[in-house]
Amino acid sequence: MECSVASHQNEERQQAEQCDKKVTWRERLYRWRQLRRERYALRHLNDDILKDIGINREAVQRESRRPFWDDHGWRR
Secondary structure, three states, rough: HHHHHHHHHHHHHHHHHHHHHHOOOHHHHHHHHHHHEEEEEEEEHHHHHHHHHHOOHHHHHHHHHOOOOOOOOOOO
8 A cells, every 4th residue: 555655646746847847937937926925915914814824923934035936846
């Protein structure tokens, strides 16, 4: 059973890598703009909302300081 799970995960990883190669510049720029907007919005949420979604202020600050191009694995 472990072998089949590992091989399935391997296949998913390979498919994700192939998808990364097919990303156009337009898609990448769109995604970077989206990330910038999301991180800006996250930074401006109040503490009550952050508590509701289970994120603390420190995690929000860490995420909002990341550069817009830092989007490891967005094609999952």
